[in-house]
Amino acid sequence: QALVSVVAQSQTEPLRGTAASAASRVARAHPPLAAQVVERHGAAQLSDRLGDENARVQQGFLSLLNLALLEPPPRLLKLLADHQPFLPALMRLLEHATAAVRGKVLVSLRLLSTADPTFLSAAADLRLFPALDRLSRDKDPYLVTCLQSFLHALSETLPAVASAIARALLATGKPSVTAGKAKPPPPGQDRQPMKPPLSLLPVLLHALTSPAARTSAVSPATLRALAACVGQLEQLSFPGSAEFARVVLLLVEALAQQPPLILSQHQAVTQELLPALVSAALSEPDASSSSSTSAAAPPGSAPAGAGGSQRYVCLKAVGDIVAVLMADKSLYDPAAQTGGRSTKAAHAAALTKQLHELLVRQLLPKMHLLLADRDPVPQASIRLARVVMTHNPAFAVILHRLNLTSRLVACLAPSSPHLSAHSVNLIRCIVHGSDLDFEHLYEVGLAGRLAGV
Numbered sequence: 029q030a031l032v033s034v035v036a037q038s039q040t041e042p043l044r045g046t047a048a049s050a051a052s053r054v055a056r057a058h059p060p061l062a063a064q065v066v067e068r069h070g071a072a073q074l075s076d077r078l079g080d081e082n083a084r085v086q087q088g089f090l091s092l093l094n095l096a097l098l099e100p101p102p103r104l105l106k107l108l109a110d111h112q113p114f115l116p117a118l119m120r121l122l123e124h125a126t127a128a129v130r131g132k133v134l135v136s137l138r139l140l141s142t143a144d145p146t147f148l149s150a151a152a153d154l155r156l157f158p159a160l161d162r163l164s165r166d167k168d169p170y171l172v173t174c175l176q177s178f179l180h181a182l183s184e185t186l187p188a189v190a191s192a193i194a195r196a197l198l199a200t201g202k203p204s205v206t207a208g209k210a211k212p213p214p215p216g217q218d219r220q221p222m223k224p225p226l227s228l229l230p231v232l233l234h235a236l237t238s239p240a241a242r243t244s245a246v247s248p249a250t251l252r253a254l255a256a257c258v259g260q261l262e263q264l265s266f267p268g269s270a271e272f273a274r275v276v277l278l279l280v281e282a283l284a285q286q287p288p289l290i291l292s293q294h295q296a297v298t299q300e301l302l303p304a305l306v307s308a309a310l311s312e313p314d315a316s317s318s319s320s321t322s323a324a325a326p327p328g329s330a331p332a333g334a335g336g337s338q339r340y341v342c343l344k345a346v347g348d349i350v351a352v353l354m355a356d357k358s359l360y361d362p363a364a365q366t367g368g369r370s371t372k373a374a375h376a377a378a379l380t381k382q383l384h385e386l387l388v389r390q391l392l393p394k395m396h397l398l399l400a401d402r403d404p405v406p407q408a409s410i411r412l413a414r415v416v417m418t419h420n421p422a423f424a425v426i427l428h429r430l431n432l433t434s435r436l437v438a439c440l441a442p443s444s445p446h447l448s449a450h451s452v453n454l455i456r457c458i459v460h461g462s463d464l465d466f467e468h469l470y471e472v473g474l475a476g477r478l479a480g481v
Contacts, residue, residue, distance in 0.1 A: 032069055035089075041082050048077070048088025055095050062095035063104050071111035078117040083126050090121070090132040097139035105144050115150050122159045130163065131174035138181045145189050146224060149231050157238035164240040175240075183244035186235060190253035192225040197257060200226075200266040222268030229257075229275050236282045246289045248296040254279055255304035261338055262311055277341045280305065284348035291352065294359055298382050302349060306386055309342040310394050340405050343398070346391070347412040353383060354419035362420055387416060388426060395432050403445065410439065411450045417457035424458045433458065433472060440477035452481065 031051035035044045055062040066074055077089040096104060108114050121133045137156070141148035148156075163175055221227070232254075235245035257276045264273055283289065283301075290297055354360040357376075362384075364377035391412070398409035413436070416423050427433055436454060439446040459469065 029065065029068065032065055035077065035085055036073065045082050045084030045088070048082075048085040050088075052088045052091035052095070055092055059095045059098055062092045063099075063101060065092060066096045067101075067104055067107060071107050071114050074108075075111065075113045075117040078114075078121060083124075083129060086121065086124070086129055087126075087132060090129065090136060094132065094135050094139060097136065097143060100139075100143050105140075108140075109144070109146070115147065116154060119151060119154045119156065119159075122156075122163070127166065127168035127171045130166075131168075131171045134163070134171075134174040134178045138178045141185055142181055145185060145228055145231070148185065148189075149228050152231050152234040157234045157241055160240040161238055179241060179244045182235065182241060183247065186232060186245050187247045187249035187253075189225065189228050190232060190250045193229055194253035194256040196225050197260050200264075219270060220267035222266075222272060226266070226268065226272060229272060229279075233275055233279050233282065236279060236286075242286065242289065243292075246283070246286075246293055248293065248300075251293055251296040252300045254283070255300040258301070258304040258308050258342070261308055273338075277338065280341055280345045284345035287352045290349055291356060291359070294353060294356075294379065297349060298353065298379055302346065302383075302386060305342045305346050305349075306390050309339050309346060310390065310397075311339075337405065339401065340408055343405060343408040343412065347408060347415055350383065350387075350412065351415045353379070354415065360419065362422070387423070392423075392426060392430055392432070395427075395430065396435065399435060399439075399446070406446050407448060407450060410436070410446060410448070410454055414450050414454040414457065417454060421457060421460070427458070428468070433468065437469070437472045437474050437477055440474075440481055442480050447481070 031047045031054070034047040035051070038044050038047070051065070052062075055065065074089060074093065077085055080086055080089075118133060118136060121129050124130050124133075137147070137151055141151070160175070160178075163171065166172065166175075222229075232245060232250065235241040238245075254276070257272075258280065261273055261276060266272075358372065359376055359379050360383065361373070361376040362380055364373045364380060395409060395413065399406045413423075413427070413432075417427075424433075427436065436451065436458070438444060439451040440455060441447065444451075455474070459474075
């Protein structure tokens with residue numbers, strides 16, 4: 029306590045730095061002292077010391093904070109959370125000129141996030157993840173070690189956060205029943221602020237869109253939770269549900285644009301996420317939920333996906349994910365046998381079977397409805413069919429059996445709103461790669477359509 033008082037009262041900078049360093053070394057010998065010091069002097073003085081112009085004072089109090097957070101009592105976490113200037117003061121030190129200070133801040137953030145993920149959410153709002161991207165380019169050995177430690181903790185914290193969100197979503201999804209009927213949500217409820225843990229969902233989006241952190245953000249547990257969120261999009265009814273749905277769709281879009289993550293987690297993607305996306309794409313969207321999702325976008329920003337359509341976002345994501353999986357011949361192989369001797373071939377056969385079941389039993393039979401939907405859903409469905417045909421021309425027979433060939437050829441009409449490079453390439457795949465009788469293609473007017481194009 030006396031050493032901390034010296035830091036606060038002395039006008040001699042070397043003495044202040046020495047006192048702060050000595051206080052942290054004393055606390056290192058007995059860590060519970062650190063929590064007592066921070067609690068006694070308060071979060072306000074801690075914030076002041078973090079903003080001190082003396083780098084040694086900053087390092088000393090960062091060390092005290094980290095020691096206090098090793099086993100933080102609940103009252104300490106509440107003290108820090110209630111003092112609003114604390115976290116901004118800590119975050120500003122990520123731009124400090126001294127690598128040791130930046131490293132200690134990462135340690136503080138790791139300990140805070142592990143103790144209470146709401147600190148991670150608040151730090152994300154203060155641009156934590158762009159800072160991580162910048163720090164990942166730093167070559168200082170100590171800072172590199174601290175960053176790796178933070179990302180490792182993130183890989184454990186985010187799946188736990190995602191699972192907590194999924195559990196809370198399942199609980200909120202149970203309708204309250206009055207006289208045998210579901211009680212409608214109060215007007216305007218979907219515009220209210222979300223409550224934890226649902227309010228932590230944007231943290232996953234911040235991490236997934238961060239080059240430094242996205243690998244830590246994606247795991248089987250995270251994908252399972254995201255699939256649960258997608259599956260509940262039509263049933264959301266809680267404070268902030270419009271913003272929650274918007275962030276879910278943004279997460280889907282962001283993940284679909286990351287082929288390395290899709291391949292590294294292909295089992296969870298195929299077994300958990302893809303079926304949920306297909307179901308959401310084929311569900312009958314509620315007009316009110318669709319409009320609220322678009323309106324929830326911040327002013328001046330684009331809505332989640334073209335037109336803000338849940339169906340479009342999910343269908344486009346299915347196309348992106350299927351394209352990545354089918355392009356990898358070690359994962360997608362129509363010739364692979366399930367009972368083969370090779371484990372690799374058996375794995376490819378199982379994944380290929382799962383993709384075929386989704387396409388043949390669920391998606392392609394609904395192609396007529398998708399082509400009749402409002403733009404840009406038809407283009408997304410045509411693109412998906414083109415991707416499938418590119419990697420497996422045998423699907424032309426399935427398209428024919430579903431009476432889709434004539435509908436797709438009609439998309440080549442110059443007056444068709446669906447005429448595009450995707451529709452032309454799709455017909456090209458059908459012509460070049462199928463065993464169909466060309467007489468049927470002529471019957472549905474292919475020659476005339478091509479001449480018109």
